[in-house]
Amino acid sequence: MAKAKKSKKGELNIRKSMALFSDALKIMPGGVSSNARLWQTAYFCPIYTPCTIFAEKAYGSHIWDVDGNKYIDFRLGFGPIILGHGYPSVTKHVQAEAEKGTIFALDNELELTVAKQVKEMVPCAEMVRFSVTGTEATMHAIRAARAYTGKEVILKFEGHYHGGHDYLLWSTSPPYDTKDRPYQQSMGIPRAIRNLVMVETWNNFESVEKTVKLHHNKIAAIITEPIMGNAAAIMPKPGYLKHLKELCERYNIVLIFDEVKTGFRVSRGGAQELFGVKPHLATFAKSISNGYPISAITGQKEIMELFGPGKHKVTQGGTYASNPLSLTAAEATLSVLKNREVYEQINNYGRRMMKGMRGILKDNKIHSIVQGHPAMFQYIATNNKDVIYNYKELKSNYHADLYAKVQYWLMTQGVLLDEDNQECFYTCLAHSTEKTLKPALDAFEIAVEKALNSKFKMTRFKLEGTAKVVAPKGNVMPSQGV
Numbered sequence: 001m002a003k004a005k006k007s008k009k010g011e012l013n014i015r016k017s018m019a020l021f022s023d024a025l026k027i028m029p030g031g032v033s034s035n036a037r038l039w040q041t042a043y044f045c046p047i048y049t050p051c052t053i054f055a056e057k058a059y060g061s062h063i064w065d066v067d068g069n070k071y072i073d074f075r076l077g078f079g080p081i082i083l084g085h086g087y088p089s090v091t092k093h094v095q096a097e098a099e100k101g102t103i104f105a106l107d108n109e110l111e112l113t114v115a116k117q118v119k120e121m122v123p124c125a126e127m128v129r130f131s132v133t134g135t136e137a138t139m140h141a142i143r144a145a146r147a148y149t150g151k152e153v154i155l156k157f158e159g160h161y162h163g164g165h166d167y168l169l170w171s172t173s174p175p176y177d178t179k180d181r182p183y184q185q186s187m188g189i190p191r192a193i194r195n196l197v198m199v200e201t202w203n204n205f206e207s208v209e210k211t212v213k214l215h216h217n218k219i220a221a222i223i224t225e226p227i228m229g230n231a232a233a234i235m236p237k238p239g240y241l242k243h244l245k246e247l248c249e250r251y252n253i254v255l256i257f258d259e260v261k262t263g264f265r266v267s268r269g270g271a272q273e274l275f276g277v278k279p280h281l282a283t284f285a286k287s288i289s290n291g292y293p294i295s296a297i298t299g300q301k302e303i304m305e306l307f308g309p310g311k312h313k314v315t316q317g318g319t320y321a322s323n324p325l326s327l328t329a330a331e332a333t334l335s336v337l338k339n340r341e342v343y344e345q346i347n348n349y350g351r352r353m354m355k356g357m358r359g360i361l362k363d364n365k366i367h368s369i370v371q372g373h374p375a376m377f378q379y380i381a382t383n384n385k386d387v388i389y390n391y392k393e394l395k396s397n398y399h400a401d402l403y404a405k406v407q408y409w410l411m412t413q414g415v416l417l418d419e420d421n422q423e424c425f426y427t428c429l430a431h432s433t434e435k436t437l438k439p440a441l442d443a444f445e446i447a448v449e450k451a452l453n454s455k456f457k458m459t460r461f462k463l464e465g466t467a468k469v470v471a472p473k474g475n476v477m478p479s480q481g482v
């Protein structure tokens with residue numbers, strides 16, 4: 001294929017990406033290996049909807065696509081990158097470790113080192129087990145909770161995502177007006193599992209209390225994202241996480257914080273440190289290693305010890321669990337993150353981004369909210385709300401079409417985001433050290449103005465392909481996948 005011609009600022013040349021995507025569709029269902037990577041709106045995808053672009057490389061706070069476009073990256077791989085892409089000390093450790101072998105199926109001293117780092121940084125961490133993905137971590141955590149309590153139902157919240165396994169892929173991104181609860185988010189999940197899941201509205205003190213009072217004999221665990229990061233960015237109401245903890249203590253229920261997104265991102269000790277609420281179990285992944293596949297399950301010794309060997313114990317493990325490459329990346333990452341100044345720098349950058357975006361949206365007379373935490377936040381253009389507290393409020397209020405247009409124009413200005421606001425703006429250390437604040441805000445200002453005022457001009461490429469253009473109308477509801 002000919003070398004890609006770099007886009008001029010203001011134009012988006014994604015010709016090579018589209019040619020590759022056309023090929024990918026022929027061999028990979030949907031053209032991807034993870035449904036969540038597909039963007040749904042026609043504003044971005046000139047030929048196929050949904051589609052994605054192809055990445056070439058990423059370094060620091062920037063990512064390059066195969067057409068030579070360079071973007072300030074606010075997706076950061078859906079959150080793992082907390083220091084910056086290819087952070088030198090992490091890369092150096094991984095390269096050195098690779099020379100020594102990649103998989104042992106034996107214990108490894110690094111395992112102990114990282115477990116100790118996690119214990120030192122995370123308030124609830126009395127013991128630690130490692131696995132590879134966030135999905136595995138939540139799957140094992142609920143298994144331990146069931147074994148510990150002898151109960152089977154898991155209570156989760158609408159709009160919270162905990163990975164792709166059958167037990168929790170319910171009501172992660174349902175149609176906002178559905179009465180179906182729990183809402184089955186994928187074909188192929190056994191119907192019987194419906195009876196093992198209860199779904200509540202987040203941030204509602206009364207309804208969760210009522211449900212727990214009625215059904216506590218069946219509920220093994222309450223699992224929650226302590227900050228919602230899969231439905232824009234939604235903070236817990238003051239006292240809400242404490243309320244969940246009290247209910248769990250009262251009724252012998254295991255409280256699990258799924259800190260796969262918040263962990264080592266919103267503070268050194270995750271959201272549990274930020275809000276001063278210690279769950280019984282917590283799951284971590286993403287920022288623990290700045291982009292290498294590793295997750296951790298941690299929490300109270302009494303529950304964690306169930307993972308040991310023996311007849312009445314809980315199975316957890318896997319071929320790639322605690323592989324040395326991911327462990328060494330985690331060790332190097334946590335060694336940087338133990339310094340609280342790193343978080344001050346990331347948060348300071350995020351706060352200034354949030355403030356700048358608020359100003360730009362206001363100047364353009366868009367009634368909107370910029371909410372969340374400086375390390376993971378989102379803007380929501382809404383008609384009438386000043387704070388969004390749960391999934392339904394988010395989905396019934398925000399202007400999906402405007403968001404998608406802004407995303408398109410941001411790409412033309414060298415900033416990369418998703419085209420719907422289920423994901424957050426993620427910030428990292430490199431955003432601040434590489435002085436990306438002004439360029440990012442300048443781009444946002446132009447993108448918002450263009451989204452409001454320009455007639456949309458879509459480039460159409462002449463490529464062969466199998467997919468049809470299906471331009472979604474009105475409020476786009478992308479289904480979340482893995």
Ligand SMILES: Cc1ncc(COP(=O)(O)O)c(C=O)c1O
Pocket residue numbers: 078132133134135136138161162163164225229230258259260261285
């Ligand atoms: C809160 C949360 N939990 C679990 C997961 C699943 O993690 P993974 O994709 O590593 O399986 C995700 C993924 O985005 C997540 O956001």
